[in-house]
Amino acid sequence: MTNKEISKLFLEVAASYTIKNEKKYRFQIIAYQKAAEAIEGSPYQVIDLYKEGKLDEIPGVGPTIKLRLEELIKTGRVKHFDDVKKGISPAVFRLMEIPSFGPKKAYKIATEFNLKNEKTALEDVRKLAIEGKIEKIEGFGKKSEEDLLTAVEEFKKGKGKTTKMILPYALEIANDIIDHLKKHKAVLDAKPLGSLRRMKSMVGDIDIAVSTNNPKEVIEHFTNYPRRQRLIEKGAITSSFLTTGGNQVDLMVLPPSQFGSLLQHFTGSKDHNVSLREFALGKNLSLNEKGIKNLKTGKLTKYSTEEDFYKALGMQWIPPELRENTGEIEASKNNKLPNLVEVKDIKGDFHLHSSFPVEESHDPGKSSIEELVKKARGLNYEYIGLSEHNPSQSKHTNDQIVRLLEKRNKEAEKVEKRLNFKIFKLMETDILPNGKLALPQDALKILDATIVSIHSVFIMKKEDMTKRVIEGLSHPKAKILAHPSGRLLGKRAGYELDYDLLFDFCKKNNKAIEINAHPKRLDLDDSLVKIAIERGVMLVINTDSHEKDQMDLMYYGVAIARRGWAEKDDIINTMSYNEVLDFFKK
DNA sequence: GCCGTTTTCGGCCCGACTGTTTTCAGTCG
Known part of the structure; x- marks a missing residue:
């Protein structure tokens, strides 16, 4: 069972308690919700923690929930949960996925109309609403029936409670709305808040706060946003709507004094x-x-x-x-907050794909070495690293590969002299399924170091993948593991790794782990960044740019480092050129 | 059902808004 499934089960238990007797089980409800959240957000799989006897290290898991988890893992079910959920149709939990549906409403409708089938629950409710049967239930009326129909139809189009977007997308929407807000003279200040301000890698709703002495006018102006679709609510100090793209925006306004x-x-x-x-x-x-x-x-x-x-x-x-x-x-x-790393601390970017033709097997860069250097200079960097993908092994002999890298190095040196800017001669080398690097020894010899990463055969057992990665990193020239999980946010979960083993290895052998700053990756995940730092593992923030302007994405990587409590000294690319050279040689 | 700089027992965040009510329940963040 995955963390997500366990979390869902716990939320169902909490909902069942709510339905049965919200007052009586008030604190159990909170406890299961808390545990569900902690499990969903945990970087470790519950199943692994169980094997290691560390279940009670999950915040919110105490003696009772620990027993429930053990029973769940051993037998696949929990007797007590079956009792709690008894008499509540699975259709209830399906309906609860719809925004505006809580446990009470979902239960009332499912029970009133004897909805049993969770697969058809949505369609069943939609039909009932169209037939006008919902408004006849006590506590419902014409308006709530209409709202319910809208909610179901929006949900079916994918505008659910769990629809999330990557950071830059959320930022763009937020900025557009803030621009709109600031056109009104009553708006003294407007700021994006919520998970966007906290720089979470995925953002659900857009939250915006406005400072004003005229809340009423500002709320009115907010609801007149041209890209607004459905208005969800409009009160004295808050309002919410859906954008035409289906993203929820929440506004709250107060006077500057507050x-x-x-x-x-x-x-x-x-x-x-x-x-x-x-x-x-x-x-x-x-x-x-x-x-x-x-x-x-x-x-x-x-x-x-x-x-x-x-x-x-x-x-x-x-x-x-x-x-x-x-x-x-x-x-x-206790005055012990970390002194978090900042964008201005960054002195270089090691993971850059230039357009120099090394005849790589995939994803060549679009900007020349010179363009990358000029961009780096604009960012006040002291150095960059060139990390094109290794030349394809199937199409080249070892000698040809070495010659390609020699040519690339020569070009880099020319640019280095001409522009008086330090360039590390690196590569992004594939770690093959057997753990070997996809470059011949003679090619690795002429590099300052290499970034290594997984680009093929993603489906492997966790132990085997961990072995593969560690084997790849074991080469003396391999100094950085790029995008360690291989995830693509919202698209691909990435492969599993034993991070305990990986972190131990990196710490002992002076290897750094990349925080890939591309907003679609943000990999290493922030929760793992925090653990890596606690273990003393060095990190590096790279943009993995395939085009010079992508180097601006460093901002997102730094944000993830900060979310993981990273200070300047935890990050390799805040070091001077000579310090980096030393690190590569260690 | 969890948890501890006041506590191993007795606490457990706080408020906005809507619809269906005639004082509140439900949902949300």
């Missing part, structure tokens, strides 16, 4: 806010988007900046990328 608490509230994450509010309660303070309420006096204090808001709690301001409730609150209280 903008600080609004930024804090709307940036999240939910877990961060819950923990922060629990901590504040201990000081007799209650937090919300409007400010901080003293529970003894009932007095609300307002904050125009986020810095002041955190300060009032006796804390350091926490960079948004860290707000995931993974220790940042504790660190902030």
